Amino acid sequence: MGFCSGNSGDPIFTETFGVGTNNVPLPAGTTTYSFASVKPFDGFYTISNRTNWFGWHDIPDHTAGDTNGRSLVVNADYTSGEFYRTAISGLCENTTYEFSSWMVNLLPANHSCGIGIPINVKFEIWDNTDTQLLASGNTGDIYGTSSADWRQYALVFQSEPGQTSIILKMLNNGIGGCGNDLAIDDIVFKTCGDTVIIEDVLNETHIDVCEDNLPFSTELTVTPDFVIFSSHFYQWQESNDGINWIDIIGENAEKYTTPPLNNTTFYRVKVAEDVVNLTNNSCNSTSDIFEVRVIPQPNAPASNGDVLVCENDTTPLSVTVPSGVVVNWYSAAIGGTLLQANSTTYNATTNGLYYAEAETVNGNCISNTRTEVSITFFEIPEVEDETLEFCENESIELHADTNIFTATYLWNTGETTEVINVDQAGIYTVEVANESCAVTKIITLSQIDLPIIASVESVGKSIVITTENKGDFLYSITGNIFQPNNIFTNIEGGNYTIYMKQQNCDEIVSMQFIHFFIPKFFTPNGDGANDSFALKGIEYYQSTQVSIFNRYGKLLKFSENAPFLWDGLFAGELLETDDYWYVIIINGQQFTGHFTLKR
Structure with missing residues (x-):
């Protein structure tokens, strides 16, 4: 099996099986199968425009342009053998021909009977006496597919001396049953010759000519490959549509110069191995087509x-x-x-x-x-996105910041002025537009939170302030002098107001705090420093009791709900250096410990 390797001639025999909605039989002597007027069972055939039986692919024929086109539908017999033959005459002796046919397996791959029996067809070319086999070939097994798949098969053969007709046979290599169901269409015989190309002086196989370059003429050269013919005779042809051809009288050389052309024109040559065959289309082939294509000048875009x-x-x-x-x-x-x-x-x-x-x-x-x-x-307005902060409980002005006097503004708050005043954190946008263009500015606004005092403690003579939140905080116990340190050292006991603020904000938060601490020692030596055991700030508490004892538990000093100061005297006499114990009760909370009296 195989196709012509070179150029072919025009078809000298074509079988398309016609058109029509009714099923028709083959001529007598064409087949050994029985004709079926409706659906063909095993060993039967029909010529129909439908294949909608037995769960087969329901498909149209293969012939292009057919309406209700028919194909030969064959349901294989239970024994292999010939199912189609036809005689073809008008051939030329000692000439190579190509026979071809289109074929399809009608059984779908997903048929209820499974994969099914594949189709397998043998093509044979016999002489007109049906005694000499000139060529044969097998398609091999062709299994069903999920969708119909028309495939073309071909066989090349050469006629014998003195032979002008042959017999084509098709044989089924398989057997009937579920599968081996096929359709055949478009059987064609045509001559087979060399591959013959036509080129211009630039070795192009076609040429596009602009309309404004007309008229146009060129020289063409025909070149065969000598695969089949040993000698070549030519007849140049031309066509206005590439379908209908006329001979150019007297043009039989390898080269041809076209006349001045004003329209698209097609050229080819008929090729024969003997000059007498140039006039017999059953004996010659045709070259590739050379097109001189006139391209209309385009309109401006x-x-x-x-x-x-x-x-x-x-x-x-x-x-x-x-x-x-x-x-x-x-x-x-x-x-x-x-x-x-x-x-x-x-x-x-x-x-x-x-x-x-x-x-x-x-x-x-x-x-x-x-x-x-x-x-x-x-020009578009010039704006620049901003990231801003504002203090809690305060407001801030947001500016569109444009230098275009005729600009209009639209904020996402709905306001339409260049400046707006807001007191909530968030993302603010403003569309700034001039007469023709608009641009959007984005302002990301965050709030600077006021400090939240978590605790104030007396640690010895120091006041230590802690906060629940973080920030750039300032601290004060006077209200006018602020420091970034949250610890105030060496502070006398007493009632204080604690002030706090953000570095860049004006609002101040405050709270009252009684700074009270118990000294670790005192030195009543009259030098003016630590001369007494003083509990400064205790007087600010609502309920207080202070008791001082020596190491033997003797009560030396007692005070209740009053400022407390002890100079180290008992009964008018100076007590000696020693440790002394205290019991202090403030608003029901008891503190115990000891301190040192140093002389």
């Missing part, structure tokens, strides 16, 4: 309109051209600089006029004129 945009807008210039035409952009109406090739759009970056030129894909034909398209960029 159609503008999609001038562009008016803001500076930050990337809308391109654009034009429209039909299929098969590309656009090149230039800086001038004539000549100028090529700015961009092969694009219907152009991204301009400056104000001005730009020019679009049409060019055909085939032939590179250029439009007579270029299309002018302009672009104008409008």
Whole structure:
């Protein structure tokens, strides 16, 4: 099995099995199978425009353009053997031919009976006496597919001396049953010759000519590959549509110069191994086709309109051209600089006029004129996003910050002034617009929280302040002098107001605090420093009791609900250096410990 490796001639025999909605039989002597007027069972055939039986693929025939086209439908017999034959006459002796046919397995791959029996067809070419086999070939097993798959098979053979007719046979190599069901269509016989190409002086196999370059003429050369023919005789032909051909009288050489052409024209040569066969289409083949294609000059591109945009807008210039035409952009109406090739759009970056030129894909034909398209960029307001802070319980002014006098404003709060006053954290946006363009400014606003006092403690003579939150805090116990340190040292006991604020905020938070501490020692020596055991600040508590004892538990000093000061005397006499014990009760809370009296 195989196809002609070179060029073929026009078909000398074609069988398409006709058209129609009724099933018809083959001529007598064409088949050994029985005709079925409806659906063909095993060993039967029909010629039909439908294949909707036995769960087969229901498909149209293969012939292009057919309406209700028929194909030969064969349901294999239970024994293998011949199912189709036809005689073909009008051949030439000692000539190579290609027989081909299209075939499809009608049993779907997902049929209820499974994979099914594959189709397998043998093609045989016999002489007209049916005694000499000239060529044969097998398709091999062709299994069912999920969708119908028409496939073409071919066989090449050479006629014998003195032989002008042959017999084509088709045999089924398989047997009937579930499967081996096929349809055949478009049986064709045609001559098989060398591969023959036509080229111009530039070795092109076709040429595109721009309309404005007409009339046009070129020299063509035919070249065979000598695979089948040992000698070559030519007849040049021309056509206006590539379908209907006429001989060019007297043009039989390898080269041909076309007349001046004003329309698309097709050329080919009939090729024969013997000059007498040039006039017999059953004995010659044809070359590849050389097309001189006239390309109409394109119209200038159609503008999609001038562009008016803001500076930050990337809308391109654009034009429209039909299929098969590309656009090149230039800086001038004539000549100028090529700015961009092969694009219907152009991204301009400056104000001005730009020019679009049409060019055909085939032939590179250029439009007579270029299309002018302009672009104008409008200035946009200049704004800058901001990140701002404001103090708790205060408000802040937000500014659109634009230097355009005619600008309009639209905040996401609904306000339309250049400045707004807000007292809530969040993201604020304002659209700033001039006469033509608008831009959005984003302001991210966060709140600086006031300090929250968690505790104030007396640690010895120091006051230590802690907060629940963090920040750039300042601390004070006077209300006018602030420090960043949260510890105040060497502070006399007493009633204090604790003040706190944020570094950059005005609001102050405060709380009252009684600073009270118990001295570890005192030195009643009259030098003015630590001369007494004083409990400063105790007088600010509502209920107090202070008791001082010596090491033997003797009560030396007692005070209740009053300031407390002891000079180290008992019964008018100086007590000696020693440790002394205290019991202090403040608002029901008891403190015990000892201190030292030093002389």
